Amino acid sequence: MPSHLSADRPAAQPPGRGSVDALISQTRRLKGDVDAVRRGAEEDDGPDHPRGRWQRALCDLALHQLNDLDEHLAQLRDGPLPTAPTPDPATPPQGSLLSRVGSAEWNLLTDEASWSGELYRILGRDPAAPPLTLDELPSLVLDEDRPKLTAMVTNCLVDARPIDGEFRIARRDGDVRTVHMMGEPVLDTDGSTASMWAVLRDVSELRRSQRVVSETRDSLHHQREAARTEHRLAVELQEAVLPPWRGSLRLPHRGPRTLDLAARRLQASTTTLIGGDWYDALELTGGETLLSVGDLTGQGVGVTSNMTMLLGAVRGMAMAGAQPGQLMAWLNQLLDATVQPALGSAICCRYRPGTRTLVWAQAGHPAPLLFRDGTGRALSAPDGVLLGATSGPVYGQAEETLQVGDLLLLHTDGLVPGHTGTAAANLLLDLAPRLTGDRTAEDCVRTVVEEFGAGEREDNACLLAVKVTS
Numbered sequence: 001m002p003s004h005l006s007a008d009r010p011a012a013q014p015p016g017r018g019s020v021d022a023l024i025s026q027t028r029r030l031k032g033d034v035d036a037v038r039r040g041a042e043e044d045d046g047p048d049h050p051r052g053r054w055q056r057a058l059c060d061l062a063l064h065q066l067n068d069l070d071e072h073l074a075q076l077r078d079g080p081l082p083t084a085p086t087p088d089p090a091t092p093p094q095g096s097l098l099s100r101v102g103s104a105e106w107n108l109l110t111d112e113a114s115w116s117g118e119l120y121r122i123l124g125r126d127p128a129a130p131p132l133t134l135d136e137l138p139s140l141v142l143d144e145d146r147p148k149l150t151a152m153v154t155n156c157l158v159d160a161r162p163i164d165g166e167f168r169i170a171r172r173d174g175d176v177r178t179v180h181m182m183g184e185p186v187l188d189t190d191g192s193t194a195s196m197w198a199v200l201r202d203v204s205e206l207r208r209s210q211r212v213v214s215e216t217r218d219s220l221h222h223q224r225e226a227a228r229t230e231h232r233l234a235v236e237l238q239e240a241v242l243p244p245w246r247g248s249l250r251l252p253h254r255g256p257r258t259l260d261l262a263a264r265r266l267q268a269s270t271t272t273l274i275g276g277d278w279y280d281a282l283e284l285t286g287g288e289t290l291l292s293v294g295d296l297t298g299q300g301v302g303v304t305s306n307m308t309m310l311l312g313a314v315r316g317m318a319m320a321g322a323q324p325g326q327l328m329a330w331l332n333q334l335l336d337a338t339v340q341p342a343l344g345s346a347i348c349c350r351y352r353p354g355t356r357t358l359v360w361a362q363a364g365h366p367a368p369l370l371f372r373d374g375t376g377r378a379l380s381a382p383d384g385v386l387l388g389a390t391s392g393p394v395y396g397q398a399e400e401t402l403q404v405g406d407l408l409l410l411h412t413d414g415l416v417p418g419h420t421g422t423a424a425a426n427l428l429l430d431l432a433p434r435l436t437g438d439r440t441a442e443d444c445v446r447t448v449v450e451e452f453g454a455g456e457r458e459d460n461a462c463l464l465a466v467k468v469t470s
Contacts, residue, residue, distance in 0.1 A: 020073055020076055020077040021077065023073050024070060024073045024074065024077070027066055027069050027070050027073060028070060030066060031063060031066045031067070031070070034059055034062050034063055034066065035059070035063065037059055038055075038059035038060070038063075041055035041059065060209050060212065064205055064206050064209050065206065068201075068206070071101065072101065075101060101118055101122075101199065101200075101201050101202075102115065102116045102117075102118035102119025102120070102121070102122045102123075102199070102200050102201075103115075103116045103118070103119060103197070103198065103199050103200070104116070104119055104131065104197065104198050104200065105186075105195055105196070105197040105198075106133065106134050106195060106196050106197075107194070107195045108157070108193060108194060108195055108196070109194055109195070111133060113130070113131040113132065113133050113134075114131060115131040119131075119200055122177070122179065122200060122201075122202045123140055123169060123171065123179075123200075124169075124171030124172050124173060124175070124177075125172075134153060134196070137149070137153075138150065140169045140170065140171075141167050141168065141169055141170075142167070142168045142169070142170060142176070145167040145168050146167075148165060148167055149165075149167045149181075152165050152181070153196070156183060156184070156185050156193075156196055157185060157193050157196060158193075160185045160187070160193065162182070162183065162184050163181055163182060163183035163184070163196075163198060164181075164182050165180075165181060166178055166179065166180045166181070166203065167179060167181070177202055177204045178202070178203050178204045178207050179200050179201065179202060179203070180200070180201045180203045181198050181199070181200050181201075182198065182199050182200075182201075183196055183197055183198030183199065184196070184197060257469060257470065258287075258289075258351075258353040258468070258469060258470050259289055259351065259353075259466055259467065259468060259469060260440055260441040260466075260467035260469050261281050261441055261464070261465070261466055261467075262440070262441035262442040262444070262445045262464075262465045263279045263281075263445065263462070263463060263464045263465070264445050264448075264449055264462075264463050265277065265279070265460070265461070265462050265463075266414075266415070266449070266453055266457060266460065266461045266462075266463070267457070267460055268414075268457050268458060268459055268460050277294075277295040277412050277414075277460045277461065277462045278292075278293070278294060278295070278296075278310070278311060278462060279292070279293045279410070279462040279463070279464040280292045280293075280311055280314065280315070281464065282315050282318065282319075284318060284319060284350075285319065287353050287354070288350055288351060288352050288353070289350070289351045289353075290314070290315065290318040290348075290349070290350060291348075291349040291350075291351065291408075291410060291464065291466060292314055292346065292347065292348045292349070292410075293346070293347050293365070293410040293411060293412055293462055293464050294345055294346030294347060294363075294365060294412065295345055295346070295412050295413075295460075295462075296310065310331070313331060313334055314327065314331060314348070317330055317331070318348075318350070323350065323359060323397065324348040324349060324350055324359055324360050324361035324395070324397045325361040325382070325394055325395040325396055325397035326394060326395075327348050327361070328346065328348055328361045328362075328363050328395040329394045329395050331346070331348075332363065332395075345362075345363055345364040345365035345366075345412070345413065346362070346363050346364075346365055347360060347361070347362045347363075347365040347366070347367075347368065347410060348360065348361055348362075349368070349410070351402075351466075353470075355401070356401060356402045356403065356404075356468065357399055357400070357401055357402070358399065358400045358401075358402055358408070359397055359398075359399050360379070360382070360397060360398055360399075360400070361382055361395045361396065361397040361398075362381065362382070362395075363395060365412075365413075366378075366411060366412075366413060366421070366424070366425060367379045367380075367381050367425075368408050368409065368410050369408070369409040369411075369425060369428055369429060370400070370402075370406060370407070370408055371406070371407040371408075371409070371429075371432050371435045371436050372403065372405070372406050372407075372436065373436060374432055374433050374436050374437075375432050375436075376428070376429040376431075376432035376435070376436075377429065378425050378429070379398065379400055380398060381398065382395075382396040382397045382398035383396030402468050403468065404468050404469065404470060405436070405437075405467075405468060406467075406468045407435055407436060407441070407444055407465065407466070407467050407468075408465070408466040408467075408468075409428060409435075409444070409448070409463065409464070409465055409466075410463075410464040410466070411428075411461065411462065411463045411464070412460075412461050412462045412463075413459065413461070414457070414458070414459030414460060414461040415428070415448070415452060415461040415462075415463055416428065416452050417452065417456065417457050417458065418458075427452075428448070431447060431448065431451060434447050435447060435448075439467075440467065441465040441466065441467040442465075444465045444467070445463060445465045448463060448465075449463075
């Protein structure tokens with residue numbers, strides 16, 4: 001059966017082999033580069049990370065498309081395969097790259113059909129059998145896709161619209177394949193449709209790769225959404241656990257008011273899950289005040305819920321009369337008995353208003369900063385952990401006599417972005433002229449936040465300001 005092209009122009013000849021061979025070489029080099037990117041993605045994130053799976057799926061999709069391009073360029077170089085049937089439709093000729101693209105023409109005047117050898121293989125048909133007519137072609141198509149094929153063919157034959165669509169076929173071996181069909185009508189001299197030609201391509205693997213890309217992208221999206229949800233829940237839990245984050249901390253004050261307190265929690269600017277940083281203040285029996293700041297290792301909702309237990313334990317031990325050193329030791333033992341979390345660092349203080357004495361102990365935590373008369377200094381650290389005779393380790397504790405107008409800053413590491421330890425303390429001490437005088441504790445917190453609260457912050461941080469008022 002002659003091609004429709006012969007009616008108005010000679011059949012196209014394959015282009016020069018040199019130019020197409022150069023394109024084939026470029027395509028194959030690009031395939032190697034994409035494959036290297038795929039291997040790099042697996043090495044960077046590991047085989048099970050959602051982002052790594054998504055990157056590898058995209059690379060697989062690109063490789064499928066480049067394989068298609070390689071095959072199409074080879075067909076462009078070599079010309080079409082003969083339409084004569086081959087012995088085995090499931091096995092392309094040795095060395096052939098053309099098993100995925102086939103062509104067909106249906107003559108409406110003679111009801112003849114002509115298929116290429118590739119099309120027999122794509123559709124899983126016996127090459128010795130005659131090609132199917134347009135009326136017979138839907139018998140290969142899944143029931144739910146037949147209306148789509150019928151509409152495409154009808155629009156082409158009746159309205160001379162090009163065909164460009166996909167449908168699924170069921171091969172005789174039971175395999176279901178997705179086929180992309182492109183075609184056009186061939187008109188005779190009076191404008192009527194004389195025949196229809198089409199090119200069909202097996203896109204099953206391409207669509208599978210696209211589904212994998214979509215699924216892995218959705219998995220990555222869901223993981224990020226889950227992380228955001230857990231982060232938001234952890235923040236809400238800490239809002240319920242911690243005293244107010246803004247404004248002064250209000251204590252019952254059974255006796256004369258001796259301390260002005262204010263606190264703030266600064267959230268990390270990244271989307272990582274919130275950690276177990278805390279601050280707390282509690283008026284104890286006899287007018288003394290418990291002050292504590294610290295953090296738990298780990299992050300997320302689990303750590304935040306455990307922080308509730310920790311604050312309750314600290315308050316309970318302090319109400320029972322435990323001094324800071326003993327309280328730190330018991331707290332450490334309590335957390336050591338659980339799987340998670342562990343105590344990262346903490347500081348515990350007990351203020352006695354009658355003598356204005358601050359008794360405090362620390363566990364790997366920045367020492368309190370004392371501001372007085374326009375200057376500031378870090379309090380001298382107490383002795384480290386001491387070995388008790390029968391009760392196990394006991395944390396050393398120190399005492400400091402305060403004066404009216406003194407300001408104490410208790411804070412966790414991470415308050416000063418990019419600095420920890422002595423470097424962070426020195427930057428805070430540089431604020432002494434601005435933090436001393438008649439300012440309230442809330443004014444002092446605001447000053448620190450204005451200085452160090454802006455910009456990128458890698459860690460969460462807590463700040464507790466304590467002003468001696470009488």
